[in-house]
Amino acid sequence: MATAQLTAHELIAKHRPTLDQALEAIRTRAYWSPHPEHPKAYGENGSLDAAAGKAAFDALLGNRLDLGQAGTDDWVGGEVSPYGIELGVEYPHADIDQLLPAMKAGQREWRDAGAEMRAVVCLEILKRISDRTHEFAHAVMHTSGQAFMMAFQAGGPHAQDRGLEAVAYAYVEQVRTPDTAEWTKPQGKRDPLALNKQFTPVPRGIALLIGCNTFPTWNGYPGLFASLATGNAVLVKPHPRAVLPLALTVQAARQVLAEAGFDPNLVALAAERPDEGIAKTLALRPEIRIIDYTGSTVFGDWLEANARQAQVHTEKAGVNTVIVDSTDNYKGMLSNLAFSLSLYSGQMCTTPQNLLVPRDGIRTDEGPKTYDEVVADLSRAVDGLLGDDARANALLGAIVNPDVKARLEAAAGLGEVALASREVANPEFPDAVVRTPVIVKLDGAKPDDEAAYMSECFGPVSFAVAVDSAAHAVELLRRTVREKGAMTVGAYTTDDEVEQAVQEACLEEAAQLSLNLTGGVYVNQTAAFSDFHGSGGNPAANSALTDGAFVANRFRVVEVRREA
């Protein structure tokens, strides 16, 4: 092992204050972030500014990204941006039988480094990533199809926040038990019994991160950093269409690990050949003891049922509901909802799908509105928001893959179209597939419509479901969450009883609820250190980002006791 260029002393001096702030933030859950959201905040103290970040990204294109990994037997690539360009980056393809043993080689030193050292090494990795936020923004944009500003924020500072949050939870969980204890038990007149005890957090083994196409960093960092901070090695298996952001992450992690005197193979990339389906193979390897996965319900359920040797954390699909019962800010409600439906073309696991509106209409500060008026006004609000092509492109991004486009096109056949999807031209990237959301009217009393609104239709598709009453809406909400899961629930009501009923349904079905959002916070957004992403208590996800349960079983505590 090389001499460490980064000492424990330096890393602790540099990062302990940030760790302490993160620990305080997860206790108070007040707003906090050390990662600036504004692109102009970068360019000093070692961070790349916009031009340098773009240049760094451009330099990656068409080249081989050699991570220096053990067991590299080949090179694979082939990502095509949803914006149309071919990335042409080649990644190491691993001989798993060589790579996995190599990943275990450095685990003892990593374990013995202790929780604080692991935390500050993770914070240094996040710092290196933060410095390259502009570069990552392009990488996220050209794999997920997010518009630049969203790719910058959600793929950069917000993802880094989620990673830091996981490090904070992992650290505090490990130090709940002291390193040592003296135990002295009185024995009446006899000498007391006395033991010295040592407690060591030990990792489970190698963790597997299975990345997703739409939020490779945001959804990937919590599991990656939670596992690494608790002493595990981490094998990163990115989505084949979104390799670059996680490959750069692995690169940063390996650099920092090596500089701090640890084995860089503690973090490695498992890129795959087309149709290799390596996730299934990896998930069943006995060395893999933890899995973090974001993606389809089918594969998530398969992992939970089959990867029995591992702790499996999944975020799968759900059907998100917004109940529209009444409001004292009709305009605010419409513009808030219009934004929620449009952001990243509805390709967020948190985007509302079913808007439940009483068929007899709703009460508003602008007087009563019929079901048809509400749906028409919301459609107009979306149209208004996306009327300007430049703004539409900046909000919508690109459709991430042909499946989403096909679902969008099929949605128009599911019911009466209240708002048709339209194509938006992207002058910078003419091959980008950019579409505005469709809103389809369905009837909650018609059994034929149920198949549509009770299935996840991932993408820019929403259903305005006519319901009999607020009570009917709450009942449908409850059933949807119980049977299909939900990452988010929204509700608009000025009625205390309805509010209580919605709240009770969410408490009983374990769904995260946003009430009466009319301003600049949207139901599909959660903030690290304060909001939980998912609850882990309904079928959409078996974990929440991030809580104690997300980290507590990634390590075990081994006790060694001796007579004092």
Added chain:
Amino acid sequence: MATAQLTAHELIAKHRPTLDQALEAIRTRAYWSPHPEHPKAYGENGSLDAAAGKAAFDALLGNRLDLGQAGTDDWVGGEVSPYGIELGVEYPHADIDQLLPAMKAGQREWRDAGAEMRAVVCLEILKRISDRTHEFAHAVMHTSGQAFMMAFQAGGPHAQDRGLEAVAYAYVEQVRTPDTAEWTKPQGKRDPLALNKQFTPVPRGIALLIGCNTFPTWNGYPGLFASLATGNAVLVKPHPRAVLPLALTVQAARQVLAEAGFDPNLVALAAERPDEGIAKTLALRPEIRIIDYTGSTVFGDWLEANARQAQVHTEKAGVNTVIVDSTDNYKGMLSNLAFSLSLYSGQMCTTPQNLLVPRDGIRTDEGPKTYDEVVADLSRAVDGLLGDDARANALLGAIVNPDVKARLEAAAGLGEVALASREVANPEFPDAVVRTPVIVKLDGAKPDDEAAYMSECFGPVSFAVAVDSAAHAVELLRRTVREKGAMTVGAYTTDDEVEQAVQEACLEEAAQLSLNLTGGVYVNQTAAFSDFHGSGGNPAANSALTDGAFVANRFRVVEVRREA
């Protein structure tokens, strides 16, 4: 719901100081217990003394224990004490389709009571149980076969400690997230974004406790109290041979819940008819969202594989190893080991089974000892310890069931018998089956012997396995823990290198290690608030008693956010 006789104010005033001490104890892991170990400590402040406890137990015999449970359709019983007496107690048999809905009826009030109120209600339940420790001691003795003093201590104060420990972990886990937060995010020159957030710990549903024959209270209380304290209802399915201690526990819980104004059906008993096998049925019910189980590996594995709707915590079988490499206190080692092998006739999940001794002998403070000498001296130490029948009865207790007796009898055929088991007469209970342990010599280099020492032989059976060297012993230890699991590992060595190697094996395989115990602490004993019971990281158990992971997934946190 009846008016509460016990108010939150009273319960908090009474129990908060104890809760705070428990919270401090799990942080420092120093010795602490609020539950006296000495039988004479009981009889004041509402607790039953020895005579009153015995009288209370006697009054139960031959009678129906009516818990006033919903859905009682029949009465079942039939326990026969390992000491030979028929208990003749009848318990309610439940119509599950009536009982489970009734258990859900009170969950909302229990959830809304909050973490602190739930904790102090649990502490009041433990106080009522503690007051009846003498009564419980007889109930545990006459179901588990433990000798009275062990039934008193392990079934009484030590079990209550483990229950309290679980309450403390559950409480602190729930209050890690505040009830409310104000979140204000600066927006440069614009108004900040501001949200009010509420966080509510919500239960998963109904928890199922599947009790065991040997330690109904000690192994049952952690899961029971962890689930109850996190807002779940708890259905207690005792082992058919050990119903009484858990039925009395359910009785105490129901009384306190009712007095505190909660629905007593939040805790209920599921006693079964002979061969009804109700655990399998219950474990797959959708209402059951948490399972705690202690027992065979076969059923534990079945639960983990099949009860997919639930969080499953299992303590299964393992093969516990003691490495004997060298000692500077040969007599102390022998007497400590002799006690460990004899206590409760080796019927503890923590009793050592395989004693690995180098075939070339060991170094001791009394000079070198050959393998044969070590085994002979240990056999003599056991003989000496159990030479007096009164003391033998007090240590051994009774053989819990015919399977253990059969295994003991078969063990003599597995190899050369170094110490034969002998029958001990119990003058008070002539029908009790009391046996001293057998020690059988095996050879770690003989493939034929491997089947014996690599399987759990639950009961008073130990194998003195000759190994080639300390390194061979460590290798065999490592393989045993990895393949079979272990609740405990012991080692005797004065050699730093051997100690390091054993310690490293335990850290890598996640096994709890006791080093060089020669006094009054034994490898098979763990103390609540300080020692972890199991690690949750090897095949013997998927959970440790008690840590954050044991409680963190019994509830979820639901967030409700509104614009400020």
